[in-house]
Amino acid sequence: MKIDAWLAELKIPRENYRLVMMLPMVYVAWADGRIQAAERKLIIQIAADRGLLEHGGRETLETWLSVAPSSARLQTDLAVLNELCSSHSKREDEFDADCSQLLIAYCQDVADAAGGMLGLKSARHDSEQAALKMIATALDIGSAKNWRARLS
Helix, strand or coil, X not given: CCXXXXXXXXXXXXXXXXXHHHHHHHHHHHCCCCCCHHXXXXXXXXXXXXXXXXXXXXXXXXXXXXXXXXXXXXXXXXXXXXXXXXXXXXXXXXXXXXXXXXHHHHHHHHHHHCCCHHHCCXXXXXXXXXXXXXXXHHCCCXXXXXXXXXXX
């Protein structure tokens, strides 16, 4: 799929194409069938910190956080995102060699965001762990268990 056509299909304004880096985080948040308040807050904060809410980014992100993606949509988006992260295109300054690992770290943060009661972290939901593994595989990250260790 051509990148520009994919961006148009996702309704991502061309000037805010970097918003696509939020897709894996949104998919992890949807993995258990609903978006938790803490997950939503973290995703929006990450997007804001990276300057992705301008140029229609907030509206697009809110749509993604309101409607669960289909499996087909997920597979297509991850394949194109992997292409962006591994290609040597004119966008390589935004999607460099560390892109996939950074996305996985953010996804892990989203999976951990809901946590347990009284601030205690609970084990991740099985569906979130499966989503993390699927994203790691799609983005060509070898081990889906120890991403944080690989980043240090």
